[in-house]
Amino acid sequence: MEYNFDEIIDRRHTNSAKFDEMDALFGSDVMHLGVADMDYRSPEPILNAMQKIVKKGVFGYTILPDNYQDLVCQWMLRRYHEKIDPEWVVFSPRINMALNMVVETFTNPGDGIVLHTPAYTALQNAIEKYDRKMIESSLVLENGRYRMDFKQLREALDDNLKKGIHTSLMLLCNPHNPTGRVWNKGELDEIASSCKDYNLMLVADEIHADFLKKGKEFVSTLKIRTELKERLIVCNSITKTFNVPGVILSNMIIPDTRIREKVKETIDRWGLHNPNIFAAGIMEAAYTECDDWLEQVNIYLEENYNFLAKYLQKHMPELEVIPSEGTYMAWIKTSKLGISPKALEQFFIEKAKVSVYMGDRYGKHTEEFIRVNIATSREYLEKALHRVKVHYDESVQGR
Numbered sequence: 001m002e003y004n005f006d007e008i009i010d011r012r013h014t015n016s017a018k019f020d021e022m023d024a025l026f027g028s029d030v031m032h033l034g035v036a037d038m039d040y041r042s043p044e045p046i047l048n049a050m051q052k053i054v055k056k057g058v059f060g061y062t063i064l065p066d067n068y069q070d071l072v073c074q075w076m077l078r079r080y081h082e083k084i085d086p087e088w089v090v091f092s093p094r095i096n097m098a099l100n101m102v103v104e105t106f107t108n109p110g111d112g113i114v115l116h117t118p119a120y121t122a123l124q125n126a127i128e129k130y131d132r133k134m135i136e137s138s139l140v141l142e143n144g145r146y147r148m149d150f151k152q153l154r155e156a157l158d159d160n161l162k163k164g165i166h167t168s169l170m171l172l173c174n175p176h177n178p179t180g181r182v183w184n185k186g187e188l189d190e191i192a193s194s195c196k197d198y199n200l201m202l203v204a205d206e207i208h209a210d211f212l213k214k215g216k217e218f219v220s221t222l223k224i225r226t227e228l229k230e231r232l233i234v235c236n237s238i239t240k241t242f243n244v245p246g247v248i249l250s251n252m253i254i255p256d257t258r259i260r261e262k263v264k265e266t267i268d269r270w271g272l273h274n275p276n277i278f279a280a281g282i283m284e285a286a287y288t289e290c291d292d293w294l295e296q297v298n299i300y301l302e303e304n305y306n307f308l309a310k311y312l313q314k315h316m317p318e319l320e321v322i323p324s325e326g327t328y329m330a331w332i333k334t335s336k337l338g339i340s341p342k343a344l345e346q347f348f349i350e351k352a353k354v355s356v357y358m359g360d361r362y363g364k365h366t367e368e369f370i371r372v373n374i375a376t377s378r379e380y381l382e383k384a385l386h387r388v389k390v391h392y393d394e395s396v397q398g399r
């Protein structure tokens with residue numbers, strides 16, 4: 001079936017975090033390119049599955065479908081060429097909960113936790129809100145591409161060890177939000193050896209795995225499971241993939257029995273074992289009938305990305321798009337504008353009236369960046385860019 005991603009759907013007054021929450025913060029005359037969901041209608045088979053549930057009209061307590069784990073296994077094999085055992089798959093309502101769960105279960109207050117920065121806020125929160133210490137592994141931007149700095153990481157780990165700080169865990173975002181890097185096998189191998197050498201557990205958040213630029217391959221962190229044996233948890237989800245994050249549904253893939261049992265105990269303690277009725281009801285459709293939607297959305301997203309990159313290059317060359325390999329985010333360097341982060345925010349919100357995510361939410365060193373969510377219709381994206389251009393011409397070029 002052919003999908004129409006050009007359709008503009010008014011999402012205001014639907015309790016939308018992207019529109020209603022941001023309207024409340026910035027005003028309803030602002031266009032929003034911040035919160036990471038897409039403005040597209042979900043695939044038809046998913047909508048049909050939901051409608052079937054609504055039609056019944058009874059929304060009782062819900063259990064996971066019998067074939068839940070098999071569906072995830074088939075998906076992992078078909079999409080990422082990873083053969084996994086059904087019993088490794090454990091349901092978690094959200095990845096953000098899974099991250100907190102792992103931190104609470106496997107680390108202690110005061111422990112060090114490695115995070116590659118810049119980093120998605122929930123990854124930072126899982127460390128800081130649980131009183132653990134963030135051991136930063138700062139990504140290095142070199143010739144327009146981010147890379148990990150394993151030498152710096154090992155130095156930071158050694159340094160903390162000398163100070164008596166025990167580091168127990170690494171959180172990895174693969175593909176990486178916000179930079180759009182898709183880590184390759186060589187990089188994953190280096191991660192595996194760092195985790196082995198320093199006795200770290202590894203949790204990989206793979207929620208963006210299905211958004212790839214043409215020709216780019218996703219390598220799941222499960223590829224390094226033999227090296228890591230008992231220390232790996234991979235979190236993934238089809239909620240971003242098919243734009244249903246509001247249904248709350250994710251998987252934890254845990255090869256090691258002992259780790260898995262401990263996670264299950266936490267799930268039980270937190271009372272998180274029942275899925276949302278819509279989450280359970282759409283699984284079969286999502287995992288088996290929607291690949292065509294995904295293929296088409298990836299093409300549309302890449303066209304949006306190229307459109308944005310060309311537009312900025314032509315009209316606002318001081319906003320530099322960092323080439324990305326995946327995700328539906330554009331990570332944009334703004335330092336050439338030569339204005340303070342505060343003025344940058346005012347420029348976007350108060351003048352252009354376009355909300356984007358400001359770089360400081362991703363860590364200490366990225367104040368001069370913004371993240372733009374391009375998963376919207378081309379028309380909406382163009383209109384937002386035009387608003388920015390008008391104020392750019394006035395305030396930047398008029399300097």
Ligand SMILES: Cc1ncc(COP(=O)(O)O)c(C=O)c1O
Pocket residue numbers: 036093094095096097120122173177205207208237239245249250
């Ligand atoms: C890297 C990353 N992990 C997790 C999430 C949220 O996942 P969930 O809705 O399952 O908590 C997001 C959403 O933006 C994300 O970007």
